[in-house]
Amino acid sequence: MFVSVFVGGCAAVRERWADQAGHKQKIRFCYEAKRLIKRSIPKRRSYMLVPRQKIPNLSVPTLDQGPFDLSSETSQRGTVLCFYRGLHCPLCATYLKEFQALVKAFSERGVGTIAISSDGQERTQQMAQKIGVDGLRFGYDLPLSIARDWGLYISTSRGKTSIGIEEPKLFAEPGLFMVSPDQTLYYASVQTMPFVRPHFSELIGALDFVIANNYPARGEYTGPV
Template sequence: MTLQEKLDAFKADFRAGKPPYKVPADVIATMDRATSELIASGALGRALRAGDVAPDFELAAPDGTPVSSRDLLDQGPLIVSFYRGVWCPYCNMELQALQEALSAFREAGAKLIAISPQTRVNSRKSVRQNGLDFPILSDEGNIVAAAFGLRFALPDYLIELYTNLKNDLPSFNGDSSWTLPMPGRFVIGQDGVIRYAEVNPDYTRRPEPSDMLPAVRSAALVRA
């Protein structure tokens, strides 16, 4: 089963209210409204694309160690996946799929990291629960996500819904901005140029990890 097939199956069960999910129809309608409005806003047009130069960044790993994109690129191509947080089941399923593909990425010479606005404590939880052998770096305030053109602010009605559902992003993320990254995945060559970019304002849609392999292999042939 592909990643998207797994996501679609989860989405169908969630919407059907199958145990353990008991979500009122108005909650689903509100989530759908927010996704539709984000798509219509043109936010996708701000995201970096293949051929753009990726911004340099340095962020903390779950253990507090600073991780520099430039240091990683000195070792080979870099795969970056933007992750909303431990509370998002779609995101966790994506992380698990990336973990399954990790050996193929490494064989192609690439490093893999995820970037999330959540705190390091929650990133440690994500790594543990999803059985990851790659780090989730903490991007407080979605600063790096903004540099990639992915950050967006939640509308007031969605903030109210999240609050009522006890999905308190300020607690998860350690800041009060109520912002998230659009899910995005990038392959960056050692010269800093993005070789692959896939961004979708619909958080239920994710590309297959294997889709990146041609770009990873091509980037590995070009040294900085």
Template sequence: MYTQKMHPAATFPEVSVTLSTGETVSLTNKEEGCDWKMVVVFRGKHCPICTKYLNKLEDFTGRLREMNIDVVAVSGDSKAQLDEHLDELSINFPIACGLSQSDMEKLGLYISEPRSEKETDHNFAEPALFVLNSDNEIHIAEIANAPFVRPDLEQLVSGLEFIRNPDNNYPIRGTLKS
């Protein structure tokens, strides 16, 4: 299956998911005091690389919060799979499940079939990361087709500190249309 990628500066689409608390929210909802949002799409409970990445992301949430950037992670897992996954995670940021295949397609994600029933019981999104500005426009997008490709968190957060500094007046990159 081929996907239609979303472009930088495009408005992030409306996608509702279920938080680990059971609450249904939009991925663009921002916690009070935050005007930007980081949406981290992970493959699911079956992926040990995802677990490691999410646990590492926790180390950066303080710096992100200082920049008024809210964070949410989401997968296509079921609520039961997410509940099991929580045992392996040491995170305090919101995590959600229930990303539908149609929403994966809407977000322009690469989607994989499980290699076997031991992996998981549903098609799943490969990793992606979006940073949305105060207008819910895509300021940064990273869409991968394999679990091994993810943004280096230190470099990403340092870059966001540069972008969020008003003295730098840093625009959304990659918007040239020929």
């Protein structure tokens, strides 16, 4: 009687051990599966620039003023960079005309200006002629890898636009930035579409307030929330 009880008790213990071992194996399997799945998913890089932090340097050729190197800019209060879609975009032409009209106003406030796209020299020249360029620098051949470093969105071609000009295979969507003389980000506005862009006249008004009140760049916090 005692022997049978002992043997039965040992069998029950072995069964519990087996259950526990099986449970541990299941846990280990699930852990390994999750690890492999996580490794197989491509990591998504964050391209968001942060105010008051250094921006990626930017060098592009320009139509008439030689190479543009952001790190070599000497404007007293910084540089406004307008990234536009390209010659194919009719809204960009309208937008750049507004920018062109206020180049002198920006300069009077100690701010440099440049318009940049991934278009080549020929298409950029056509855009400059289209808006009647007078003082606004035009940069071209922006590498899309650099555009992405700046947080710009990239679009694929949809063929000809409403003005009959073919979209490039890939191109950057609009973005407006102001970079301080110390090469840190002061202001940024990035669009996924050609619509609803910031008005340059409003930026001029904002600059007057910023200068009068020594207003700092905002949106700088990157800690836990």
